[in-house]
Amino acid sequence: MSSIAFVSVSKRYGDVDAVKAFDLSCAPGEMLALLGPSGCGKSTTLKMAAGIESVSSGEIYFGDRPVSGLAPGARNIAMVFEDYALYPRMSVWENVAFPLKVRGITGQPAAQRIGEVLQLLGLRQMAEQDVSGLSGGAQQRVAIGRALVRDPEVILFDEPLSHLDADQKVQLRAEIKRLQKLRQVTSILVTHDQTEAIAMADRVAVMNHGVLQQVGAPQDLYERPANLFVANFIGEPPMNLMKAAFAGGGRVVGGGWSATPDAARLGVLTQGEGAIIAGIRPEHVAVNPPEMPGEAQGVIVYREPRGDADVLTVALGTGDGGGEKLIAEIPGPSPWRAGDRVSLGLDVKSLLIFDAATTRNREALQ
């Protein structure tokens, strides 16, 4: 197993910077997710690691071996593609056998390894079937088998689940994670789906416009997003982000609400000039009857029942549409309906303060 390190890697297509000065490392046996909206450069980054795309500047290391000058075949990596990329008109067995055949491994040793991999993936019974007849989930399992069969140093997953049905997605998600931990293969997963990234990866790297925004354990990204992009991108429903300002006594005041963070945090929060944006996750907003004290008063304008939770959109103030709108996620089913007046309790421990100009979280490290 080897580690992967990107050292100020950039990719330019003509005048377009697809990836800018990308620095990231992935420990041996780790599964790292590259997460971002489409066009953010995550797939390009993966393809540079694979050698399918060249590196415009910077260097990629597998262990301490620089690889950017090596052909894809010389890097000892395997890749799992979005649309499986199985060889048509070959059986499951032949597809999995292919990487071994190319390397001249045949006969008993090959058969044993292929058998093991098929067993691991539950593909034993369909070994002789043509791959084009299989379901999407089964095809992707064959592709994973093809990747595992030759014990690569690194496996790159390029949106492996996006073409699958919801139930197969959940099943394969767990399976990929299990196999990755079992084989301890260093892996990079590219995805635009935060659920996927959070469920499968040890660490998540969020990218936007070719720039790495933040790397960390899923919980870190969730609790301490480094900037507004990450705050907004991670979490569903997304974080409430509202214009605010500091008033006297460490109070944060916004359109129709005010809250006072812990005195201990104030030192850091009030550092810096200019406008601020306050962020709070919907599940950190408590909804109470209007006579209770709270950080804000408002009127429910919309209720989205989700079974185990209710997502309420609350217009702050008198509900004449003048104030901010805030989203609250509370355990459901709740008694609240659209039109109800409510008092909102903001969990001040979870209130985040961002610089409006730089979009940076004031409590972010560095």
Added chain:
Amino acid sequence: MADAQSRPEGSRGLLWTGVTVVYAAIMLFPIFWMASMMVKPNDAMFARPTQWLFVPTLEHFSYVIEHGFHWYLLTSFLLCTVSTALVVIIGTPAAYAFARFEMRAKDDLFLFILASRMAPPVCLVIPFYLIFAKVGLLDTFLGLTLAYMTFNLSFYIWVLRSFCRDLPVQLEEAAALEGWSKPQIFRRVVFPLLRNGIVATAVLCFIFAWNEFLFAFMLGGRAVQTLPVSIPKLITSQGVRWGEMAVVGMTALLPVLAVVFVLQRHIVRGLTLGAVKG
């Protein structure tokens, strides 16, 4: 599905069968007429009323052989085979390159390739004649091969590029990760998947070349005469030799039919473009 359609039930089915038979009869009648002319004695050829029954004769065949028309058949066959083979050899990598690689002014180049088909052939034949006369390609097999290649190559590249674009690029990337070089990937991954497309497009090129008259007539001269060019020879000072014309015409028809028949499976698969997708 196909079975149910070919055997519809009851009188409606009978009606459709009848319509189909009539339609086929109308379509096939000229070919039947040509076939009958091949063995019709000259005095029965245009007899009024039409003589449906006659003693068949082989005199038209012997005239055609005596006057060396089999050599024209051979010329046609060689010319079409060689030019189509060259088109496939040159055009396949070109189409692939246009589909896959980044190059400067790719779209302009691609449009330029089509330029040889933008004007009616009759406009191009004069410059071709003048150029060929200057460089000594007039009346040569090579010259005619080159002329056929120019217009078939553009067609071939245009059609095959779309086949290439339909191939999932990830297959090639996956093969690259296994350590194969570009030529190996082309030969062992791309080519097998393209085969139906290549066959279908090449057959069309062959048929274009086979039926071509104008360039063969103008550029082939006396030295290189193809089957279509040989037909006017049968309009003689003693009259038009209709029976011989039917023999030559039928001979020109058969290879095309045979090619299409034998390669039908590839052609249909190729033309529906769906052969690659799993």
